[in-house]
Structures are given as structure tokens and as C-alpha cells.
Amino acid sequence: RWPHPEHGVIPPCEFLPIAQRGGLLRELDDWVLRTACGEAAGWPEHGGRPVAVAVNLAGLLPGDPEFRATVTDIVESAGLPWDRLVLEVVETSLVALPAHALVAMERLVQRGVRFAIDDFGTGYSSLARLKELPAQIVKVDRAFVRGVATDPADFAVARAVVDMAKAMGRSTVAEGVETTEQYHVLRGVGVDAQQGWLFARSLPPQQLRELLAGGRVA
Secondary structure, eight states, X not given: OEEETTTEEEOHHHHHHHHHHTTOHHHHHHHHHHHHHHHHTTOOOBTTBOOXXXXXXXXXXXXXXXXXXXHHHHHHHHTOOGGGEEEEEEGGGGTTOOHHHHHHHHXXXXXXXXXXXXXXXXXXXXXXXXXXXXXXXXXXXXHHHTTTTTOHHHHHHHHHHHHHHHHTTOEEEEOOOOSHHHHHHHHHHTOSEEOSTTTOOOOOHHHXXXXXXXXXXX
């Protein structure tokens, strides 16, 4: 979220399209990744375990020749352990990646970074690409999570994504979870982790640190 001094808190769905039209996504990604890594480096443990930070990328992508060097510089400057960073990339941006992009991803994975395929199931080359990509996490898109407890088609898609990911040795995260019904259904089909407003709304950094330090999330 962007806390604007005049317009209040602006959600990404409003300012990201403008940044894209202005050719600013690359610079925005650089700032967000640098800020997130710096913030996460100071997070307290939660339940006795270190907490990883997941960062969505829209402009700084594996196909960028400077991708690995940029990520390396940011992580090392922040002092964040490599295994506490997850880079989320939308499925459509991973289509037909050049060889150097796959190598860059693999080198970062060797250092401990994890890659998550965001919005999975909404692209057009899911199965073919997933087998090749050095990605450890598959995210079930909120479009299917929304009706998973009421729509048989959404339930079938969510279950198929989870089963396929597990067969390939990937873990799964459901996004946009807002109700206890969704939570229990997703847990029943074997989703490894869930995120959404059911657990917490968006929080400013200090409140997030207090939440982590306070113990268990309700």
C-alpha cells in the first residue's frame, strides 16, 4: 500500500497500472525489494522461528540481464539471510524465458532464495512451464479461492493445482483467503499455507513487528 499524504492509503490496483504506463515498474520494484529486505532483516522471530518476506516483482524480472546482480546487491546490502527471501513472479511473465534467466534463478535458489509462481492457473502454459522452472512455491490464485467453498468448479481447480504441485515437489500457498469456510476447505485439499484478510489486514511496519513479536496470530 502507498500511504499518500493527501489521498490516504492507496491500494496497488490503483497506482500500479499508472506506474506501468509511465515505465516505472522497474524502478518501483527496485525500491520495494530494497525496502522490504531492509525491513525484514530486523523482524523478530515468530514462534521461535525466523520469518521470511515475500516480494511481488512486476518490472524487475528474471529475464532482465541485471536481475541476479540487482537482487544480490539488495539482499547483501540489507543483511537479510538468503533463505528468508521469497520472490513472487506472475505466471505469464515466465513464458519463454531465455536460458540466462533460468540460470539466474537457479543461482539464486542455490543461495537460498525461493521463487513463487503467482496467480497460478490463470496463464496459458501452466503445466509445460512449471516442470522446467526452478520455482519452489505455487500460489493458488484468488479467483479460485473465492468460490472454493461454494463452487464445485473452483474447488476442482484448487484441488488439481495442489495435487499437481505436490507431485512435482512444490509447496502451495492459497491467496485471498477471507472466510473460515475457505480456510477449512483449502486445508482439506492439502494447501501448505494460506494468506489473506482472514488472518490480518495490511499493516504498517511497526504494527507488523509487534504482531510477530506478540506470538500466535489469531
